[in-house]
Structure formats: C-alpha cells, structure tokens
Amino acid sequence: MIVSFLLLATLVPTASVLWFIDQSARSETAAARQTLMEAYRSQLRLVRGRVDSYWNERAALLSQKGAAGNASAFKQIVVDGVADSVVFIGDGGSRVYPDDRASSDEADPEDPEWQAARALEASRTRWEEAAGAYARLVATAPTPSLAARAAQGEIRCLVQSGKKEAAVRAIQQHFSAEPAARGLDSRGRLIAGDELLLSLQLLKPPDPRVPAIVGRLASIANDYDKPLPASQRLFLMNELQSLGADEKIFPTSAAERLAAIFIETDTARLDAHGFRRSRVPDLWTFTPGGSRLVALYRTERILTELRRILDQSSSPAVTFTATPPGGTPVDESISAGTLIEDWRIAFSAPDPRAADELARRRVAVNAWAGFLAIAVIAGSAVMLGRTFQRQLRLTRLKTDLVAAVSHELKTPLSSMRLLVDSLLDDRDLDPIKARSYLELIAGENLRLSRLIDNFLTFSRIERNRHRFEFADTDPARVVAAAVDAMRERFQAESCQLTVETDPDLPVLHADENALATALLNLLDNACKYTLADKRIALRVSRVGSRVLFAVRDNGIGISRRDQKRIFRRFYRVDERLARDHGGCGLGLSIVEFIARAHGGTIAVDSDAGAGSTFTLSVPCRHERHGAAA
Numbered sequence: 001m002i003v004s005f006l007l008l009a010t011l012v013p014t015a016s017v018l019w020f021i022d023q024s025a026r027s028e029t030a031a032a033r034q035t036l037m038e039a040y041r042s043q044l045r046l047v048r049g050r051v052d053s054y055w056n057e058r059a060a061l062l063s064q065k066g067a068a069g070n071a072s073a074f075k076q077i078v079v080d081g082v083a084d085s086v087v088f089i090g091d092g093g094s095r096v097y098p099d100d101r102a103s104s105d106e107a108d109p110e111d112p113e114w115q116a117a118r119a120l121e122a123s124r125t126r127w128e129e130a131a132g133a134y135a136r137l138v139a140t141a142p143t144p145s146l147a148a149r150a151a152q153g154e155i156r157c158l159v160q161s162g163k164k165e166a167a168v169r170a171i172q173q174h175f176s177a178e179p180a181a182r183g184l185d186s187r188g189r190l191i192a193g194d195e196l197l198l199s200l201q202l203l204k205p206p207d208p209r210v211p212a213i214v215g216r217l218a219s220i221a222n223d224y225d226k227p228l229p230a231s232q233r234l235f236l237m238n239e240l241q242s243l244g245a246d247e248k249i250f251p252t253s254a255a256e257r258l259a260a261i262f263i264e265t266d267t268a269r270l271d272a273h274g275f276r277r278s279r280v281p282d283l284w285t286f287t288p289g290g291s292r293l294v295a296l297y298r299t300e301r302i303l304t305e306l307r308r309i310l311d312q313s314s315s316p317a318v319t320f321t322a323t324p325p326g327g328t329p330v331d332e333s334i335s336a337g338t339l340i341e342d343w344r345i346a347f348s349a350p351d352p353r354a355a356d357e358l359a360r361r362r363v364a365v366n367a368w369a370g371f372l373a374i375a376v377i378a379g380s381a382v383m384l385g386r387t388f389q390r391q392l393r394l395t396r397l398k399t400d401l402v403a404a405v406s407h408e409l410k411t412p413l414s415s416m417r418l419l420v421d422s423l424l425d426d427r428d429l430d431p432i433k434a435r436s437y438l439e440l441i442a443g444e445n446l447r448l449s450r451l452i453d454n455f456l457t458f459s460r461i462e463r464n465r466h467r468f469e470f471a472d473t474d475p476a477r478v479v480a481a482a483v484d485a486m487r488e489r490f491q492a493e494s495c496q497l498t499v500e501t502d503p504d505l506p507v508l509h510a511d512e513n514a515l516a517t518a519l520l521n522l523l524d525n526a527c528k529y530t531l532a533d534k535r536i537a538l539r540v541s542r543v544g545s546r547v548l549f550a551v552r553d554n555g556i557g558i559s560r561r562d563q564k565r566i567f568r569r570f571y572r573v574d575e576r577l578a579r580d581h582g583g584c585g586l587g588l589s590i591v592e593f594i595a596r597a598h599g600g601t602i603a604v605d606s607d608a609g610a611g612s613t614f615t616l617s618v619p620c621r622h623e624r625h626g627a628a629a
Helices: 001-065 071-079 112-123 129-139 142-162 164-173 191-202 209-220 230-242 253-265 299-313 353-425 433-461 475-490 512-528 573-582 587-597 619-629
Strands: 087-088 094-099 274-277 282-289 295-298 320-322 333-335 344-349 471-473 495-499 508-510 536-541 547-551 601-606 612-619
Touching: 001 282, 001 295, 001 299, 001 333, 001 344, 001 475, 071 094, 087 253, 112 142, 112 573, 129 142, 142 164, 142 191, 142 508, 191 209, 191 230, 209 230, 209 299, 230 253, 253 282, 253 295, 282 512, 295 299, 299 320, 320 433, 353 433, 433 512, 471 475, 471 512, 475 495, 475 508, 475 512, 475 536, 475 547, 508 512, 512 547, 512 587, 536 587, 587 612, 612 619
Parallel strands: 495 536
Antiparallel strands: 087 094, 087 295, 274 282, 282 295, 320 344, 333 344, 471 508, 536 547, 547 612, 601 612
C-alpha cells in the first residue's frame, strides 16, 4: 500500500511536466524551420573558409618541399602524396625537371689509340680487335664519360662478333664500378642504364644474374639524387615493368608518366596563382604563389580532397558537396575558394521533414529524460518501501530472537531447577539417583553454555568485534576438542559417531577454538536433525593444499531450495523440529563466518530425506601465509 501511494504521488506530477515539455518542443518546430536554411548558408561559408585554408596550407607545403626545384624535390612531393605530379621551372622559363639534359659535349679525343679503335670498328670486319682496343682505352680515359663510351664501344663490338656472354661480362665489369658507371652519352643519358638494360636482353630469364641486374636498374631509376634525364628514367621504369617488375617498386612512375603527358600537351605557366584547367583531360595545374613549380592534380584527386574536407562538416541533416566546372548546377552553391574559384561547393537542401524529425527527437529526448526521472523516483520509492519492509522484518527477527533466547535459556534452566528441587526434597539421597540427576544437570548446563557461546559469538560478529587468535594448529586437536564436547550426546545407544582422520595431516594456521566451535556446531546439527538410529561420521582428510572436515549424517536431509538459505541468520529448515530440539538458526551462519575468516569455505551436499554432508575446507599453513602476504 505504501509503495503504491509513493508511485502514484510521483507519476501524476511527472506526467504533467512531460506534457508541458512536449508542447514546448512542438512550438519550437516552426521557428526551427525558418532558421535552419540560414544556419546552413552560414555553415556553407564556414566550409568555404576551411577549403581555402586547406589549399593555402597545401601551397605552403608545396613551396617548402619543392624549394630545391630538382629531381629529389620531385620525388619527395610525389611520395609524400602532396600532388599527383609536379613540373619545376627555371629562372629563364625552361623546365628544370622533368627535362632531358643537354649534350655532354664530350668529343672524341685526338689520341691515336682512340682513333685506331674507331677505325677498326668502322671496318665492320675486325670486331674482336676493335673490342680489345676499346677495352684498353677504358682504363686510360681522362673522364667518366669517355671511359663509359669506350666500354660501350667494346660491348658493341663483342655483340657484333657474336660473343654475347663476353659482352655481358664486360657490362658487369665496367658499369658496376667507377668511373664508367657515371658516364653520360652525347645526349646526357646515363650510359650504364642503357648497357645494363642491354644485358637483360642478352640473357635468358632463367639466368641467375637477371634479378641482380633488375635490382641495379631499379635502383638507378629510383635514385633521384644522381643525374638522370626524366625521359631515360621513365623509359627504364616502363621497360622493367614490361619484363615483369612490380609497379609498386617504382613509387614515382605514374607521376613521371603524367608529367610527360602534360609536357607534350600543355605549357607550364607561373603567372596564375591557384588552379587552372589543363589541356590534358581531367588534369589541373596548381601554382603556389612565389614558387618555381607547377603541381599537377587529377580531377578525381581534387574531388577526393574536397570530399574529405566537406565530410567533416556534413551531418545526417545536411550534406555538403563539391562540383567541378561544367557539372550539374546545384541550388545554394558558392565558389569553393579563392584558389579554386571555378569549382563550386553546395549543400543539399534539407528535407522539410528534417525540422519535424528534429522536433520529434527533442520530444523523444525530453520524454526519455522524464521517464528516467520517473524511473529514478519510482526506484527510490521502491527502495524506500523495501527498506521499510526490511526494517519491519528485522524488527520481527529481533522479536523472534528475544523469544528464542528466552525459550532456549528457560528450557535448560527449568530442567536444572526441577532436578535440583527433586534432589533437595529427597531426604535420603540415593547415590545412583543423585549421580544420574547430576549427569542430567551437567548435560543441560553444557547445552546452556553452547547456546550462550553462540549468542555471544553472534553478538561480536554483528558488532565486528570478534577477534581470532591464529597460530599453528594440529587438525587432530580440533577434532578431539569438538568430539569431547559432544561425547555425552553420543553415548546413547541410538547414536553412533565414527571419526576417521588421515595420517600426516598438515599444520593449519588457524584459531583452534574457533575451528572447534565450527566443527561442534556441525556435529550438533547432525545430531539434532537425525531423528532415530543416528549414524554420524566425521572424516578429516587432505586434498591438495587444503584440509577438509566432512560431517555426514543420515538425518532428514535438506532440499535444493533450502540449501541456498541455511547459512542465513535465524533461518531454520524445520521450525517444528527446531522447537523440539532447540536452536535459533545461528549455528551455520557462525560456521560460515569462521570459515571465511580462515580463508576457507563451507559446502553442503544433501537431498531431502537422504541425509546431509557438510564440508568445512581450510587452507594449509603455507597457503594461508601466501594469501595474507
């Protein structure tokens, strides 16, 4: 009733608040529709500013990386992905790179030996003599270019004479070391590149020398720090790829081809700052201000860069797009920026339902907030109700405890008083009768002591005042103490106790009295809940690093449902049986507390009507010390 009242008191005002929130959100929908378009227009101008900033940064990056204006700068710009390709312009307006080099101006020397070698080759019959003459000139040539030309002449004559293997060896000998490896021909081309490519044509593919020659040529083509005409570099890349080389080993081959196509079709101009359409289809030139370079961008590359910028500003409600010149016109578009004026950026006009959807989302958010508030309030109310009910239950438990304590204390006291009065009223004491009565009084006194001990232990546990005195403990002493305390109850003919202890049990680090108390409670429960012909067994064994105290009885057993509750305080499986034999439901909860304090466990294995086995597991001394550390 109390919980229902609390829920009703919270639901009514919360529902009213939600209604007002919903009406407020709907009234804002019209205003949202009016301001939405203007907000998107303002955002479009901000997007254009981001595009301008991006290309200005790209211009600065191009100027920085292309400052050297040479082949190395070309490779760095392409490999770093700054542009698809680039053309460098010199001060006089001529191309610096990509460009063919001027002639080497290396004329034939007037040396008689050189002229004799040329004459032998010109005879076209004395190839071997000409090859030998050229070979002698390689070592005496005054410059790398003349040494390379002499080596080239030797190789040429060897090929003409049909000695292809000798020609291959000559190529490897002369063009793998200085000075011939640096020699240029009359067109400024690196002779070593042409001759190494010739060796590939002379060799058959299975030849083991082919991979090394391919690697050497790839190294020459990718080396932008050494002089090599762009046309020869691209030629080497194309030839090696035609021979099966992977295009990935030439990261600049696509850029070299693009630059070559541009040079053949268009003219690089430095007078226009920004993007300009090239004569090559789908190709744009980009000229940073103050730089001697023209960057080349494909249309798809520009679109990709713009989309990446625009996607950062797009949202489910509005999408920004970029359109190249000549594309389909879009409403609400503006120029993409000062450096890319011919391009347009636009936003897709939002669906008129977007504002309605926005309003619905706001209503939904407010509704969820309200439901959350309701849930919190309702949960608080339920928690308060449960707390109140728990207090009532606790009060009843305390009342039951007082009643149980009164009953449990009164019963043995009344029995002892009756026995004492009987002895006092008997004027002639019979020694046998007196001894019998005194034994009964001692049993009731022991029962009373155990009850008081359990109550005191429970009180200390409740107040966190219980202290254990851990020391090296022999499990056999624990068993002996518990059995001695229960000896009188097991002397009856209908009760039999069997104790089985494994030899060489390890020493425990434990509170001996506490373990004896736990074992005593287990034995007392086994005796209490076994009605007739009591057969109780106590077994102590070692399993791994633990000592197990197992108490088995043939009593009434415990159902699966009750096994989850028996360790609760004041819980008793059979109230009628508990009243007949005493007890207030504290024994097993005390056993569990003692087991946990020792780093152990208490487990039960039972079925209703089939007896029970309680197993107290306690770690050995070394494990206990390790856990404590």
